[in-house]
Amino acid sequence: MSGRFLAREIADHPTASDWRVLRALTAYRWIVSVIALALIYLDLAGQALGVIRSDVFLIVALATALHAMGATVTLEMRRPALDAQTLFQSIADMTGVGLWMWATNGVASGLGVLLVFPMIAASLLLNRRMVLLVAAVTSIGLLALESLRTLSSPNAQALTEAGLLGLLMFAMGLVSHAMAGRARRSEALARQVGGDLVSLSRLNESIVARIRAGVVAVTGNGTVQLVNPAARRLIELDTSIHGQPLDAVTPALGAALARWRADPNIHMDPIPLPGGRALSAQFVRLGWGDYAPVLIMLEDADALAQQAQQIKLAALGRLSASIAHEIRNPLAAISNAAQLLEESPELSEDDRALNAIVRRNSSRIESIVRDVLSLSRPAPGAPIPIPLHAECSAHFEQFRESGQHEHCQLDLHQIDKSVHIVADPDHLRRILTNLWENSCEHAASRPVRLRIAARSDGEQVTIELSDNGPGIPTDVVEHVFEPFFTTRSSGTGLGLYLARELARNNGGHLDLVSARPGARFQLQLPAGNSVHHETLTA
Incomplete structure (x- = not known):
């Protein structure tokens, strides 16, 4: 940061410390004028300072007091600008001290020391050009003063002392200005660093939050x-x-x-x-x-444990999908061969029974492969409004006619026929099938009674599916929705996991709300254009 830029900053944006320097100069002026007036009043000016012309000394003392008074007013008003006040007051102070020296013994009176503080103040507040101007005016004034004095009484030593005092003003002004510039640069850097630290602290707090x-x-x-x-x-x-x-x-x-x-x-x-x-x-x-x-x-x-489990399951799902994809082609060949073999007229009854086992288990493997592949490539759904009661009733008839669920019964009395949901029909059927198969296969008694109840709040339809089975063991509850987890040797462990994923794909959620006696699942799906009722009782 250059000295010119610093000077411009002082002129355009003076700080409180700049005004304090000018206030100190005004206080200094008050003190000097009061002391001068006191010496005159006590008739000690001649003895203490060697005053030759007391009238000039008194006029300058009064002028200095008036100057201090006016400076106090302009200082409080802060008008005119800081640099203008400083330049005027510094030159006025130098002139006043010069006149005092002329009224006494000149440089030999020792009053030149009064020039030090105004010179330092000017160096702190003005730019280098103005500092040199003040120093030059002071030096020229001192030399002119001593030159006039030597006309009446030649004194080469006094001229030399005046010249040295002028050089001292230049040196003091330049050194003070340089030190002030360095101090201001340090202050500006400190303000900048402080601002950066505050900004960085706020950024850190925002990030941490x-x-x-x-x-x-x-x-x-x-x-x-x-x-x-x-x-x-x-x-x-x-x-x-x-x-x-x-x-x-x-x-x-x-x-x-x-x-x-x-x-x-x-x-x-x-x-x-x-x-x-x-x-x-x-x-x-x-x-x-x-x-x-x-x-x-x-x-x-x-x-964290759940995230690790999800990562592990995702990796296992990708591996299983890759294996299932490789199985699908030879499985199709086996199924086609079994179908062609079934049409052979030379096949015995025993061979037909064995071929039926092959076809049945091929279909089962194909179902498993399809479920595994759906883990990695979930089919996009096409949600539409569905009347829940009618859809559940129609699909349950198909479920019973599959040949293995004749012993299952469904109670739909707690579903109002006006309740509609928004879901993909195929996805809804797969969710219901997986839940019903889970209930029928784990039932300990016959017949298996399945119950569906529903209530709508206008935005969501809550569907509760329960059975009269033995329920789910306590040590198994937290694992029921994990893929590939099963308690049956013939199971794949994908039914409930796929049901939950399909519910999520349709903007809903599937949860186990009661494990025993009898499992009770809660399925939430978006509501359709229905007349909203609260149809589920405790």
């Missing part, structure tokens, strides 16, 4: 310095914990931090919290030393 993981910053003595909203949710905090000890806020996390400080390489198990939840914590030291500040990253351990 939007991070999904919990973030807690702890000082070296274990005091909470920062906590983001995600961490507040994970730790279940209702009040501010800034400045509180971490041990007092969450003892489990505080104990984990203490263990990590003792051994940073320790394997950190999930941190248990009240309510059966657990947190996964990562600790990062922010600095050097054992008691440097620490950044703690928190995540829900259960959510």
Whole structure:
């Protein structure tokens, strides 16, 4: 930053410190004028300063006092501009001191020291050109003063002293101006760095606030310095914990931090919290030393486990789909060969029975392959309004006629015939088929009674599907929607998983709401153009 730019900044945008310098110069002027008037009043001016012309000395003292008074007014008004006030007042001060020196013994009187403060003030507030102007005016005035004095009494030494004093004004002005410029550059840099730090701090706070993981910053003595909203949710905090000890806020996390400080390489198990939840914590030291500040990253351990499970299942699904695709071609050849063999007139009854087994199991494998492929390539649906009662009734007849579900009965009395849903018809049939097959195959008694009830709130239709079976074992409940999980040797473990995925594809959701006695699933789908009723009772 150049001196010219700094001078322009001072002129256009003077700071409070600039006005304080001018105020100090005005106070200095008051003090000098009061002392001068006091010396005149006490008749000590001649003795103390060697005053030769007391009338001139008095006039200059009064003028200096009036100058101080006027400067006080303009200073409070801040009019005219700072640089204009400084230039005028500095030259006026130099002139006044010069006249005092003329009224005394000149340079020998020692009053030249009064030029120092006005010169420094001008150097701090004016640009270099104006500083040189003030120094030049002062030097020329001093030389002119001593030249006039030497006309009556020649004194070469006085001229030399006046010249040296003028050089001192130049040197003092330039050095003070350079030091002031450096100080202003440092101040400007400090303001810029301070602004950058504030902006960076706000940016960091904004980023930390939007991070999904919990973030807690702890000082070296274990005091909470920062906590983001995600961490507040994970730790279940209702009040501010800034400045509180971490041990007092969450003892489990505080104990984990203490263990990590003792051994940073320790394997950190999930941190248990009240309510059966657990947190996964990562600790990062922010600095050097054992008691440097620490950044703690928190995540829900259960959510991480679910994500890992989803990644594993996705990889398994892709692998299974690849295998299923390779199986499909030879399976088609086997099915075609079995069909051609069935048409042979020379086939015995025993061979026909064996061929029927081949065809039946080929169809079963084809169904499994189709389900597996649907995991990786879900078919896009075409949702339309569907009358729920009529669709369930018609599809159940087809379900019973499949040949293996004659013992199943369906109760639709708790579905109002006006209730409509919005879904893909094929997807809805597959969801119902998978749920009904699951109930019929696990039923311990005959007949199997299936019940469907529904209620609509205008936007969503909640469908509850239940049976009279034994229900689902407690240790199996959390796994029922996982792909490839089954408790039967003949099952694929894809039925309920596919049913949930199809529900999601249609803007709905499928959940197990009661495991026993009798399984009860809840299916939510968008409502269609129906007359809305509350039809489900407790």
